[in-house]
Amino acid sequence: MADNYAPADNYTLSGHHSNGSANLNPGSTNLDALKNNAASAYDAVTKGPVAQNVADQGAKTVDELSNLSASRRTPSTPAATGQPLTHYHSFFSELLSWNNPRASAIAYLSVVAGIFFVRYFDVLRLGFKLTWMVLGATVAAEVAGRTVLNQGLTTQLRPRKYYTVSKQTLDSAIGDVHELVNFFVIEAQRVLFAENVYVSGLVALSAFFAYYLVKIVPYWGLALVSTTLAFLGPLVYKTNKEVIDAQLHRASDVIGAQTAQLKTVAQQNTEKATQLTKQYVGEYTAKAQTLVGKATPASLSGEDHTNGHANGHADNLSTLREADFPPAPRADIKTELAAPIEPVVAVPVTVKSGEQQPLLI
Structure with a gap:
C-alpha cells in the first residue's frame, strides 16, 4: 500500500512545488514588466518629442x-x-x-x-510680516534646542563664515x-x-x-x-513693417505736398505785399516831394519880403536926424514930498433892524 501511494505523494509534492514555482514566476515577470513599462514611460517623457x-x-x-x-x-x-x-x-x-x-x-x-x-x-506690510515670521522661527528653534538638547538648532545651521x-x-x-x-x-x-x-x-x-x-x-x-x-x-x-512704412511714406508725401503748396501761396502773398508796399511808398514819396516843391518858393518869397522890409526900415533909420529928438535933461530929478496923509478914523454906523448894512469901501 505504501509503495502504491508513494508515487502519488511524490507526484503531489512535485505537483505542489511545480505549482508554487509557476505562481512565483508570473509575479516576478509582472514586476519586471512594470519596471520595463516605467522605464519606457520615463524614456518617452524625457526623450520624447x-x-x-x-x-x-x-x-x-x-x-x-x-x-x-x-x-x-x-x-x-x-x-x-x-x-x-x-x-x-x-x-x-x-x-x-x-x-x-x-x-x-x-x-x-x-x-x-x-x-x-x-x-x-501691500509690499511694505508683507515685508514686515516675512521679517517677524522668519526671525520668530529662528529664535524659537534656538530656544527650543537649548532647552531640550542643550544646543541651539539655529546655531547648527549657522555658516562657518558669514557671507x-x-x-x-x-x-x-x-x-x-x-x-x-x-x-x-x-x-x-x-x-x-x-x-x-x-x-x-x-x-x-x-x-x-x-x-x-x-x-x-x-x-x-x-x-x-x-x-x-x-x-x-x-x-x-x-x-507689419511694410504696411506701416507704406502708410507713413504716403502720409509724408501728402504732408510734403501740402507744405510745398503752403510755401508757394505764402511766397505769392509775400510778393504781392511787397509790390503793394513799394507802390504805396512810391506814391507817398511823390506826394511828399510835390508838397516840399510847393512850399519852397513861398518860403523863399517870404524871406525876400522880410529882407526888403528890413532894408527899408534900415533906410528910414538912416534918414533920421538928432535934431528931431528933444534934448535929454541934464539936471537931477528932484522929488517933492506931498502933504502928509491923515489917518482915516472909522465912524461907527448904527444899523436898524430890517435895514441893509452898508458896505465898507
Whole structure:
C-alpha cells in the first residue's frame, strides 16, 4: 500500500512545488514588466518629442537671455552734443526691438506681474510680516534646542563664515546703477531739447493723453498701459513693417505736398505785399516831394519880403536926424514930498433892524 501511494505523494509534492514555482514566476515577470513599462514611460517623457521640444525651447531661451545681457555695450553713435551714451541705451533698444522674442516676452510678463503684485499686495506690510515670521522661527528653534538638547538648532545651521559682498561685485553693481541713472537723465534731456523730433512729439502726445487718463484710470492701470504700449508697439511695427512704412511714406508725401503748396501761396502773398508796399511808398514819396516843391518858393518869397522890409526900415533909420529928438535933461530929478496923509478914523454906523448894512469901501 505504501509503495502504491508513494508515487502519488511524490507526484503531489512535485505537483505542489511545480505549482508554487509557476505562481512565483508570473509575479516576478509582472514586476519586471512594470519596471520595463516605467522605464519606457520615463524614456518617452524625457526623450520624447514633447520633452525634446521643451529642452530646445529652454536652450533657446537661455541663449536669448545671454544675448540680451551681452548687448549692454556703449553705442558707437554718440548724442547730439558729442558725448557717448550709456550701455543701457543699446540694452533697452535690443529689449524693445524683440530681436530676442523669448527674452522680451519674459521681461514684459515680469513687469506686468510686478505691477499686479504691487497693486494687490501691500509690499511694505508683507515685508514686515516675512521679517517677524522668519526671525520668530529662528529664535524659537534656538530656544527650543537649548532647552531640550542643550544646543541651539539655529546655531547648527549657522555658516562657518558669514557671507559678504566682494568689492568687485559692489563696484559692478554701483557702475550699473550709475549707468542706469545716466540713461534716464540723458534720455530726458534728449527728449526735452528735441534731438529726435518724432520721439519728442510722441512723448508729448503720450503725456497729453496721460493727463486726461489719470483722472479716470488709476496709477497702476496707467503703468500697465504704458508698459504694454512700450513693449507691444515695436512688436506691432516689426510685424507689419511694410504696411506701416507704406502708410507713413504716403502720409509724408501728402504732408510734403501740402507744405510745398503752403510755401508757394505764402511766397505769392509775400510778393504781392511787397509790390503793394513799394507802390504805396512810391506814391507817398511823390506826394511828399510835390508838397516840399510847393512850399519852397513861398518860403523863399517870404524871406525876400522880410529882407526888403528890413532894408527899408534900415533906410528910414538912416534918414533920421538928432535934431528931431528933444534934448535929454541934464539936471537931477528932484522929488517933492506931498502933504502928509491923515489917518482915516472909522465912524461907527448904527444899523436898524430890517435895514441893509452898508458896505465898507
